[in-house]
Amino acid sequence: QSVLTQPPSASGTPGQRVTISCSGSSSNIGSKTVNWYQQLPGTAPKLLIYRNDQRPSGVPDRFSGSKSGTSASLAISGLQSEDEADYYCAAWDDSLNGRYVFGTGTKVTVL
Amino acid sequence: EVQLLESGGGLVQPGGSLRLSCAASGFAFSSYAMNWVRQAPGKGLEWVSIISGSDGSTYYADSVKGRFTISRDNSRNTLFLQMNSLRAEDTATYHCAKDIGSTVETLGFDYWGQGTLVNVSP
Numbered sequence: 139q140s141v142l143t144q145p146p147s148a149s150g151t152p153g154q155r156v157t158i159s160c161s162g163s164s165s166n167i168g169s170k171t172v173n174w175y176q177q178l179p180g181t182a183p184k185l186l187i188y189r190n191d192q193r194p195s196g197v198p199d200r201f202s203g204s205k206s207g208t209s210a211s212l213a214i215s216g217l218q219s220e221d222e223a224d225y226y227c228a229a230w231d232d233s234l235n236g237r238y239v240f241g242t243g244t245k246v247t248v249l
Numbered sequence: 250e251v252q253l254l255e256s257g258g259g260l261v262q263p264g265g266s267l268r269l270s271c272a273a274s275g276f277a278f279s280s281y282a283m284n285w286v287r288q289a290p291g292k293g294l295e296w297v298s299i300i301s302g303s304d305g306s307t308y309y310a311d312s313v314k315g316r317f318t319i320s321r322d323n324s325r326n327t328l329f330l331q332m333n334s335l336r337a338e339d340t341a342t343y344h345c346a347k348d349i350g351s352t353v354e355t356l357g358f359d360y361w362g363q364g365t366l367v368n369v370s371p
Contacts, residue, residue, distance in 0.1 A: 188349060
């Protein structure tokens with residue numbers, strides 16, 4: 139079982155804003171930076187957000203990340219059909235001698 | 250252009266072994282930590298292991314510790330994963346992923362390979 143909890147699904151109509159939460163603990167989100175990944179169907183994951191709120195080059199500014207305490211969020215504004223994908227949060231975790239942990243994943247559907 | 254190309258997957262019986270490779274190009278391979286991440290069919294992402302770019306430090310997920318070994322050959326720009334004592338639950342697509350930084354306390358994975366499928370079955 140993952141130590142980072144996400145809602146299994148989220149949805150919105152084109153143009154809407156969708157937010158995905160990621161709940162962790164003091165050994166991961168509470169003390170480490172958070173990453174977000176997007177996985178389109180049948181493809182390898184892609185880094186969307188690193189260091190809580192930084193976007194790699196080429197990622198649209200419709201995607202934004204934030205962190206507060208032991209939780210993080212990914213917001214997608216101006217939802218588009220091509221945003222339909224699985225989204226995963228992730229962070230380093232200091233428990234159990236150190237490990238990288240992914241969230242449970244959220245399937246975003248564009249209605 | 251950064252490219253990561255995995256190979257070595259296939260069908261193996263429980264208890265068997267496989268060695269995965271990841272050929273890297275387009276960046277200074279020895280300067281970055283590298284990772285293996287797997288995804289079982291229809292399931293989420295699971296981090297497997299990381300090796301630093303600087304001192305060769307390694308970490309493993311508890312699920313593979315003692316059975317899998319990550320290594321790298323910086324002269325050949327290649328990452329490896331030696332998998333022993335394979336179990337049915339190791340069945341997954343294995344991706345190699347380049348780290349943003351050089352150390353094992355990763356800041357994230359900015360490039361991923363397409364993956365190689367490992368199927369552990371009698």
